[in-house]
Amino acid sequence: MTQTxxxxxxxxxxxxxxxxxxxxxxxxxxxNAQFDAMGFDGVMVALDVxxxxxxxxxxxxxxxxxxxxxxxxxxxxxxxAALCDELTDAARxxxxxxxxxREADGRLVGGxxxxxxxxxxxxxxxxxxxGRAVFMAGAxxxxxxxxxxxxxxxxxxxxxxxxxxxxxxxxxxxxRAAYPGCDTRTGGPDPSGHEVxxxxxxxGMHDGDALPLDVERLAPPMLAAEVIMAPEVTPFLAEAxxxxxATHGGKPMLVAQxxxxxxxxxxx
Amino acid sequence: MTQTxxxxxxxxxxxxxxxxxxxxxxxxxxxNAQFDAMGFDGVMVALDVxxxxxxxxxxxxxxxxxxxxxxxxxxxxxxxAALCDELTDAARxxxxxxxxxREADGRLVGGxxxxxxxxxxxxxxxxxxxGRAVFMAGAxxxxxxxxxxxxxxxxxxxxxxxxxxxxxxxxxxxxRAAYPGCDTRTGGPDPSGHEVxxxxxxxGMHDGDALPLDVERLAPPMLAAEVIMAPEVTPFLAEAxxxxxATHGGKPMLVAQxxxxxxxxxxx
Numbered sequence: 001m002t003q004t005x006x007x008x009x010x011x012x013x014x015x016x017x018x019x020x021x022x023x024x025x026x027x028x029x030x031x032n033a034q035f036d037a038m039g040f041d042g043v044m045v046a047l048d049v050x051x052x053x054x055x056x057x058x059x060x061x062x063x064x065x066x067x068x069x070x071x072x073x074x075x076x077x078x079x080x081a082a083l084c085d086e087l088t089d090a091a092r093x094x095x096x097x098x099x100x101x102r103e104a105d106g107r108l109v110g111g112x113x114x115x116x117x118x119x120x121x122x123x124x125x126x127x128x129x130x131g132r133a134v135f136m137a138g139a140x141x142x143x144x145x146x147x148x149x150x151x152x153x154x155x156x157x158x159x160x161x162x163x164x165x166x167x168x169x170x171x172x173x174x175x176r177a178a179y180p181g182c183d184t185r186t187g188g189p190d191p192s193g194h195e196v197x198x199x200x201x202x203x204g205m206h207d208g209d210a211l212p213l214d215v216e217r218l219a220p221p222m223l224a225a226e227v228i229m230a231p232e233v234t235p236f237l238a239e240a241x242x243x244x245x246a247t248h249g250g251k252p253m254l255v256a257q258x259x260x261x262x263x264x265x266x267x268x
Numbered sequence: 269m270t271q272t273x274x275x276x277x278x279x280x281x282x283x284x285x286x287x288x289x290x291x292x293x294x295x296x297x298x299x300n301a302q303f304d305a306m307g308f309d310g311v312m313v314a315l316d317v318x319x320x321x322x323x324x325x326x327x328x329x330x331x332x333x334x335x336x337x338x339x340x341x342x343x344x345x346x347x348x349a350a351l352c353d354e355l356t357d358a359a360r361x362x363x364x365x366x367x368x369x370r371e372a373d374g375r376l377v378g379g380x381x382x383x384x385x386x387x388x389x390x391x392x393x394x395x396x397x398x399g400r401a402v403f404m405a406g407a408x409x410x411x412x413x414x415x416x417x418x419x420x421x422x423x424x425x426x427x428x429x430x431x432x433x434x435x436x437x438x439x440x441x442x443x444r445a446a447y448p449g450c451d452t453r454t455g456g457p458d459p460s461g462h463e464v465x466x467x468x469x470x471x472g473m474h475d476g477d478a479l480p481l482d483v484e485r486l487a488p489p490m491l492a493a494e495v496i497m498a499p500e501v502t503p504f505l506a507e508a509x510x511x512x513x514a515t516h517g518g519k520p521m522l523v524a525q526x527x528x529x530x531x532x533x534x535x536x
Contacts, residue, residue, distance in 0.1 A: 006301040008297065008314070032273040046334070057332060060327060060328015063324050066314070
């Protein structure tokens with residue numbers, strides 16, 4: 001079923017994505033296609049909200065009685081957590097929210113599916129993290145979501161590499177505390193000895209970006225996986241492919257995640 | 269061009285309609301079809317906002333930087349006027365706002381097109397009010413919009429009939445003050461001596477409603493016109509048709525008005 005804009009009615013569940021800037025977001029297209037696929041009468045629109053306006057906008061959204069939910073992206077993921085009435089375990093662990101469900105009484109429940117979406121995207125492509133050693137470049141917001149998800153889904157070992165080492169150490173300590181079964185440490189740029197190698201930094205989005213890790217050490221049977229969606233093939237993925245590694249782009253993370261986000265917001 | 273929901277992007281202009289309750293509204297369907305017809309990448313969603321939440325919601329909408337505009341319907345038309353930074357002449361006259369444009373700096377400009385839409389709908393069906401004597405039942409929010417528009421568009425005489433006579437007298441005095449060229453008075457339920465007879469009350473929406481005026485006195489060449497959209501043929505219109513009068517239903521008012529509202533909100 002392809003739902004038209006002209007079929008939007010007073011019974012259509014309204015969801016929004018908050019971003020700043022907003023022109024580049026891809027989630028409305030993906031979420032509206034997801035609602036189509038579910039046969040769910042819902043719509044997502046994108047709202048451009050600056051950081052200084054976030055609290056005022058969220059107060060308004062809270063009072064919209066037919067609001068299904070709010071998807072949250074850069075730069076609001078951390079700040080919006082403090083505006084929720086309740087957080088899921090994943091959101092509390094990561095310290096960031098990327099989706100909010102509005103309960104009938106106006107209470108806002110914040111969830112976090114970046115990591116779950118990434119792992120589900122891997123899994124859909126036939127790649128498991130359970131029982132594997134994972135190397136991850138990055139320790140920012142996206143990386144935190146991924147790190148907890150890798151540990152939650154049974155990675156035996158997780159090495160976090162980050163230019164600012166203290167950030168990597170802080171994240172590793174939090175993951176260790178939550179999932180002692182996963183051997184989580186910080187490390188240098190060399191991914192040797194790991195089976196899944198992940199770029200969770202933004203390096204590769206723009207021409208001239210440095211590489212996120214030491215690509216000279218990539219070799220089969222390592223899997224190289226990426227959070228960046230555009231370009232579809234980042235320099236990191238190109239270098240990995242050139243060395244014979246299997247690669248996994250950023251798009252499956254979005255595809256897998258919209259289904260999780262839709263269900264969290266009540267679509268059925 | 270029929271725009272799909274899945275084509276909604278971060279560049280799509282977002283507009284909303286505020287109502288309570290919201291399930292019955294027809295404007296999103298009509299406005300989204302209007303955007304299609306204009307080839308304009310915009311979307312309208314309906315938001316259920318209770319009166320006690322209106323100020324909080326409007327404060328939030330004000331901070332959404334890509335918000336094109338807000339259409340306003342029952343029960344918010346009067347209350348929201350006080351939340352605007354500026355009103356058009358028509359909105360100030362009527363004392364009610366049915367559309368708001370958001371300026372780039374967040375200022376909200378309130379407009380009022382109920383009367384313009386009604387007159388444009390009449391005109392599109394070949395019926396003019398210029399030079400005519402108009403009888404109108406009702407003195408509420410919708411009626412006020414119509415009364416000023418009839419006078420603005422050159423009705424020579426306007427008789428306002430309302431169950432609560434004081435309300436009719438107050439409205440007649442305001443119209444007289446704004447448009448001394450139109451002979452505006454209050455009257456009983458008998459429409460005799462008028463060329464255009466309008467129901468601007470909500471009588472006829474529900475089974476068992478009283479008739480809004482003395483239908484025994486309807487006779488050609490009177491035109492009977494209605495603000496109610498559902499049912500399509502109200503008892504008032506049925507009685508008028510039975511007596512040989514031309515009739516004009518409530519739908520052209522919506523159709524004519526959405527084009528005016530879209531342009532006011534910046535669609536082009």
